[in-house]
Amino acid sequence: MTPALILEAVALEFGTTAEIIVGRRPIPSRSKAQRARATACLLLYQDLGWSYARIGRQLDGRDHSTIHYAVQTARSRLLDRPSYRAQVQRIRNETGIR
Numbered sequence: 850m851t852p853a854l855i856l857e858a859v860a861l862e863f864g865t866t867a868e869i870i871v872g873r874r875p876i877p878s879r880s881k882a883q884r885a886r887a888t889a890c891l892l893l894y895q896d897l898g899w900s901y902a903r904i905g906r907q908l909d910g911r912d913h914s915t916i917h918y919a920v921q922t923a924r925s926r927l928l929d930r931p932s933y934r935a936q937v938q939r940i941r942n943e944t945g946i947r
Contacts, residue, residue, distance in 0.1 A: 850946060852893060852907055858940045859889045873909045884926075888937060890916050891923035896946045 856867040863885035869876065870889050876882040886908070893899045893907065894916075901913035901920070908916070926933045940946075 850897060850944060852897065852899075854944050855892050855897070855940070855946075856889055858944045859885050859892065862936055862940050862943075863888070871908050884923075884933075887919040887923040887926075888940070890919040891927075891937070892940065892946065894920050896941070 853867070856870055860867045860870055863881045865882045865885050869882050870886045876886070890904055890908070893904045894901070899907075901916040904916045905911040905913050923937075927937060
């Protein structure tokens, strides 16, 4: 399992691109791209076992605290939103993570 495969699968699921997920360009907080970025952080953290710092480096040098916040946001969304939980599961199935 590679981070590039996860980023592409997340981008496809959320209708954006891996470049937008990884890029430094600001994106609106409630946008699909923001949810995609948080989802990518969650999968890299939970399923690949990457540290927040390593994920930050992968996502164009973001600070570990930014990644921590993204992971926490995605975890909360997993608990509260069945539709989001289904999206994450589709990504995991597609990439062979679980």
